[in-house]
Amino acid sequence: xxxxxxxxxxxxxLAADYxxxxxxxxxxxxxxxxxxxxxxxxxxxxxxRLSKRETELFLKLNRTLPEDERQRYEELTEKRIxxxxxxxxxxxxxxxxxxxxxxxxxxxxxxxxLAKLRKISPQExxxxxxxxxxxxx
Numbered sequence: 001x002x003x004x005x006x007x008x009x010x011x012x013x014l015a016a017d018y019x020x021x022x023x024x025x026x027x028x029x030x031x032x033x034x035x036x037x038x039x040x041x042x043x044x045x046x047x048x049r050l051s052k053r054e055t056e057l058f059l060k061l062n063r064t065l066p067e068d069e070r071q072r073y074e075e076l077t078e079k080r081i082x083x084x085x086x087x088x089x090x091x092x093x094x095x096x097x098x099x100x101x102x103x104x105x106x107x108x109x110x111x112x113x114l115a116k117l118r119k120i121s122p123q124e125x126x127x128x129x130x131x132x133x134x135x136x137x
Contacts, residue, residue, distance in 0.1 A: 058114075061107055061129070065103070073100070
């Protein structure tokens with residue numbers, strides 16, 4: 001039989017009583033605890049699992065610009081608002097905007113594909129994902 005280990009947190013007073021008990025009483029307490037733990041059936045909850053395809057789609061749904069690009073996008077956007085962009089920065093901003101647009105296209109396609117896979121409407125899929133379809137047309 002395989003040995004399982006577990007850590008049980010007990011009240012400080014109970015731990016102190018255990019430590020102060022005789023060796024015989026401690027053995028009896030350990031034995032009683034082992035019996036109680038063996039008698040308790042292991043929880044066999046089956047966590048929901050995503051298929052490989054669903055996992056791929058959720059990865060697309062959660063994709064964003066890398067942190068450094070996102071920060072650069074914000075900096076350039078601020079400069080655009082202030083009207084202080086250079087031509088080189090404008091080109092860089094346009095490239096980042098194209099990347100963001102591509103990410104959004106892939107996200108929308110992932111919502112549609114996931115909805116088809118689950119045999120529900122894209123609007124229902126958005127609702128399940130916590131996205132308000134009214135805000136996104």
